[in-house]
Amino acid sequence: MKLLVPVKRVVDYNVKVRVRADGSGVETAGVKMSMNPFDEIAVEEAVRLKEKGIATEVVAVSLGVAACGETIRTALAMGADRGILVETDAELQPLAVAKLLRAIAEREQPGLIILGKQAIDDDMNATGQMLAALLGWPQGTFASKVEIAGETVAVTREIDGGLETVSLSLPAIVTTDLRLNEPRYASLPNIMKARKKPIETLTPAALGVDPSPRLALVKVVEPAKRQAGKKVGSVAELVAKLKTEAKVI
Amino acid sequence: MTALVLLEHDGHAVKQPSRSALAAAARLGGEVHALLAGSGLAEVSVAAARLPGVTKLLVADAEAYAHALAEPLAALLVALAPAYSHILAAATAMGKNVLPRAAALLDAQPISDVSEVIDADTFVRPIYAGNALATVRSADATKVITVRAASFDPVAAEGGSAAAEPVGAPVVQGGSRFVSAELVKSERPELTAARVVISGGRGMQNGENFHLLERVADRLHAAVGASRAAVDAGFVSNDMQVGQTGKIVAPELYIAVGISGAIQHLAGMKDSKVIVAINKDEEAPIFQVADYGLVADLFKALPELADELERGA
Ligand SMILES: Cc1cc2nc3c(=O)[nH]c(=O)nc-3n(C[C@H](O)[C@H](O)[C@H](O)COP(=O)(O)OP(=O)(O)OC[C@H]3O[C@@H](n4cnc5c(N)ncnc54)[C@H](O)[C@@H]3O)c2cc1C
Ligand SMILES: Nc1ncnc2c1ncn2[C@@H]1O[C@H](COP(=O)(O)O)[C@@H](O)[C@H]1O
Numbered sequence: 408m409k410l411l412v413p414v415k416r417v418v419d420y421n422v423k424v425r426v427r428a429d430g431s432g433v434e435t436a437g438v439k440m441s442m443n444p445f446d447e448i449a450v451e452e453a454v455r456l457k458e459k460g461i462a463t464e465v466v467a468v469s470l471g472v473a474a475c476g477e478t479i480r481t482a483l484a485m486g487a488d489r490g491i492l493v494e495t496d497a498e499l500q501p502l503a504v505a506k507l508l509r510a511i512a513e514r515e516q517p518g519l520i521i522l523g524k525q526a527i528d529d530d531m532n533a534t535g536q537m538l539a540a541l542l543g544w545p546q547g548t549f550a551s552k553v554e555i556a557g558e559t560v561a562v563t564r565e566i567d568g569g570l571e572t573v574s575l576s577l578p579a580i581v582t583t584d585l586r587l588n589e590p591r592y593a594s595l596p597n598i599m600k601a602r603k604k605p606i607e608t609l610t611p612a613a614l615g616v617d618p619s620p621r622l623a624l625v626k627v628v629e630p631a632k633r634q635a636g637k638k639v640g641s642v643a644e645l646v647a648k649l650k651t652e653a654k655v656i
Numbered sequence: 657m658t659a660l661v662l663l664e665h666d667g668h669a670v671k672q673p674s675r676s677a678l679a680a681a682a683r684l685g686g687e688v689h690a691l692l693a694g695s696g697l698a699e700v701s702v703a704a705a706r707l708p709g710v711t712k713l714l715v716a717d718a719e720a721y722a723h724a725l726a727e728p729l730a731a732l733l734v735a736l737a738p739a740y741s742h743i744l745a746a747a748t749a750m751g752k753n754v755l756p757r758a759a760a761l762l763d764a765q766p767i768s769d770v771s772e773v774i775d776a777d778t779f780v781r782p783i784y785a786g787n788a789l790a791t792v793r794s795a796d797a798t799k800v801i802t803v804r805a806a807s808f809d810p811v812a813a814e815g816g817s818a819a820a821e822p823v824g825a826p827v828v829q830g831g832s833r834f835v836s837a838e839l840v841k842s843e844r845p846e847l848t849a850a851r852v853v854i855s856g857g858r859g860m861q862n863g864e865n866f867h868l869l870e871r872v873a874d875r876l877h878a879a880v881g882a883s884r885a886a887v888d889a890g891f892v893s894n895d896m897q898v899g900q901t902g903k904i905v906a907p908e909l910y911i912a913v914g915i916s917g918a919i920q921h922l923a924g925m926k927d928s929k930v931i932v933a934i935n936k937d938e939e940a941p942i943f944q945v946a947d948y949g950l951v952a953d954l955f956k957a958l959p960e961l962a963d964e965l966e967r968g969a
Contacts, residue, residue: 423919424784433788445901501756502765525901530783531768532752536726537760545831546726548753551894561835565894566749567848567903572835573725579831585884585901586894621765625778625791633926636947638938642960645932645950646968653930653947655852655909656876656965 408518408555408577410453410462412487413508414446414469416478417528430626433528442478445523447485447590448583452553453521454486455588461555464488466515470499470507476606483601484593490606495618497611501529503618505537510614512542517578519560524549524582535582545575551586657686657776659742660714662733664724664750665692665700670707672849673746675810677803681744682709682811683773689714690818691736693729695722701820708815716823723837724750727830730757735825737762737798741776747802747904748848759800766800767792769904771807785900785923805848806906806927840893847896850879852909853925855898856891857883859914859935859954863891868958869913875965881905881925883915899924914954917942934958 418424418433419441425434442450456462467482469475470493479490493507512520522535539546547553547562551570554561555577563572565584593601611618639645649656659681664671670692681688692704693716705713714736720728733743733754743758745751747769759766771789772780778793779801847853854876856869866880873880881903882896898905900923910928915921917933917940925931926945933946936953943949950957 418784420920424787426788433784500765502760502763505760527900528784530781530785530900531756531766533756533759533766533768536753536756537766539726540730540757540760546753546757547832548726549749564749566837567895569838569840569893569895571723571837574833574835576831584894586888621796622767622792622794625793627783627788627790630782630786630789633931633945635944636931636949638943638949638951642950642952642957642964645948646961646964648948649909649930649932650968653909655930 408462409464409466409515410456411512411515411517411520412446412449412453412465412467412482413522414450414467414478414482415443415523415526416440416469416471416475417443417526420444420527426627426629430628432624432627440474442481443523443526445525445583448585448587449521449523450482450485450487451588451590452583456555457486466491466517468493468508468511470495470504472496479606480601481593483604484598485591486597489604492606492608493611493614494608495611497618498620499618500620500622501531501533501537502621503616504534505541506616507611507614507618508538509541510616519577519579519581521581521583524584535580539580544579546580547573547575548582549584550581551584553581553587657684657741658739659684659686659688659744660736660740661688661690662743662745662751662754663690663692663704664746664748665694665704667694667696668699670700670704672810672846673748673805675707675813676805676808677744677746678707678709678811679808680770680773680803681742684742684776686741687711691716693721693732695719705818705820706814706816707818708811710816710818713818713820714823715820716825718827720827720829723834725832725834726753726757727832728828729754730761731828731830732823732825733758734761736823740798742799742801744801744803746805751802755800755802762798762800764796764798764800765794766802767794768802769804770801771804785919786926787919804904806904840895844873845877845879847879847881847898847903847905850907852876852878853881853905853907854878854911854913855881855883855915856886856913857915858885858889860886860891866892871962872958872965875962883921912942913958915942916940917945
C-alpha cells in the first residue's frame, strides 16, 4: 500500500511572529521556517508503517513556493521515498490545497493519506476533512493511534471527552494529533541519502486546479496585549487579592 | 438569510459551546435554525426547542447519527444547505471534524474558529496561536463557520419555543463505523464551561500530584486542565489539554500551576478574565500574562492555598 503525506512549510513553532505594521499579514521574511509539527508526526507514522511492512512506499507532497522543496527533503530524510512539489506563489487556502491533493491522490492512488490535524500558521484544522470529502473517503481525524488490518484502519481519536475509536474502510484519510508518536530526527547519513531521492515538480495548472483563495484577507492585527500584573508575596495575599480586588472568588 | 447551527448534545442536554455558536449565529442578523442529529432524541429535542433565538429545530433521528460520525453528518448538512446562507457549529472536536467536510462538498472554504462576527460575510479569527487576528471576508454561497465558544457568551439554556420538525434527508453511511469510546468521567464542570479553571503543567511531576490541584478545585468549583507537557508525560488524559491545539478556555479565573507559559499554552487561556500563575521560576513567561503571580514551590503553595480557601469558606 502506498501512503501519501502532505507536509506544509510553516513558521517554526518557536518563533514569536510579528504582525506587519500595514496590517497585510505576519512577517515571514528572514523568519525560521520548518515542517508543520503535526506533519512531522504524519511522516513518522507513515515511515513506521513502511518499516512494519504494511506500507510499500511513502510519498511526501508539499504545496507552495519553491522553498517547500526543503520541507519535502526533510520528509525524505526521515524516511519518505520520494516527493511531489506543487509549486505556486499563490496563497493557498485549505479548499485549494484539498483540490490539489485530490488531483494528486487520483494520480497516485494511495491506500491512506496521513495529514497533520492543523497547520500552526493558519490554525484552520480543515484540509484533511476537506480532502476526505472531495475523494469520498472516510476520515479519522485527531488520531492518537492508527492500526491497519486488511481492508480497514482503526483510528483512535482525541475528542473533547476523551478517546474514541472508529473503523474506516480503506482508502481513508487520517489526521494526526500530538500523542500519535514522537517524530525521529533525521540522521546525517539519511540526510545525505535524501539528497538523491527524487522530487517531481508540478503546477496547479498541470493538475487542472484553480488555486485562487476564497477568503479575502481584510486585515491582520495584533491582539490586545495583556498587562503583566503584580507579584504577590504569599498565598494569603493572593487569596485576599482575588477576593477583594479581582472579586473572582 | 437564515443560519443553521449544528448542535452538540449528550442525549439529554445541548452542550454549552453550541449555545455560544447560537450567540454567534444571532449576530449574523437573520433567522436562526438549529439541527439536532443523533439517535433517540426525544429528551434532548425538548431541551433544544427551548433554546432562545431559534425559530425552527430540525431533528434528524437515525441510528447512523448516533456517534456524530463526520461522514453521515456532513452529508446531512449538505442535503439541508440549499435553504441556508450560513452553517455553523462550535469549534469543538465534533464541529471541527464535521464542518470542513460539509464545506468541501459545498465548494466552500470553511472559516474556522471565528472569534468575532463583523457582518454576515466578515469574520475575525485568530491565527498563529492567537498571536495575530485575521479579518476575513467570504464570498461563498454558503458560509461554513466554526465558532470559538470562549469568545461568545452562550445564549441561555431556556426561554425560546422553536417548532420542531423531523428531517427527511436520506442517511449516508460513508465508510466509517464507530467502535468504542473511552470517555473520562468527572464530577467537575467541563473545562470549556467552567467559571474557574486550575491547570497543572510539567512542574506537577506526576499524575498523583494532581490531587493537590483537585483539592483547590473542589473549593472553587473549578475544572482542572493541563499543559501539553503534562498530557504527553501521561500525568492526565488528553481531554484536559489547554492550548492552541487543545481546548480554548476563557474563564473568570485561570490558575496556572507549574506551567512555563509557552505561546501554545497561552493561546488557549490568555483571554481569561483574571490569570494567576504559581511557578518557582520568577522568569517564567507565564508571569508576563498573569494578573497575580506567586513565585513559589507549588508543593508548598497548593496545600496552603487549599487550607486558606477552606478557612475562608
Ligand atoms: C505543534 C505544537 C502544539 C502545541 N500545543 C500545545 C497546547 O495546546 N497546549 C500546551 O500547553 N502546549 C502545547 N504545546 C507545547 C508547548 O510548546 C510547551 O512545550 C508546553 O506548553 C510546556 O508545558 P509546561 O509549561 O507544563 O512545561 P515546561 O515548559 O517544562 O514548564 C514547567 C514549569 O514548571 C515550573 N516548575 C517546576 N517545578 C515546580 C515547582 N515545584 N513549583 C513551581 N513551579 C515549578 C518550572 O519553573 C517551569 O516553568 C505545543 C507544541 C507544539 C510544537
Ligand atoms: N500547502 C500545503 N502543503 C502540504 N500540506 C498542506 C498544505 N496545507 C495544508 N496541508 C496539510 O493539511 C494539514 C492541515 O492544515 P490546515 O487545514 O491548514 O490546518 C497540514 O497539517 C498538512 O498536512
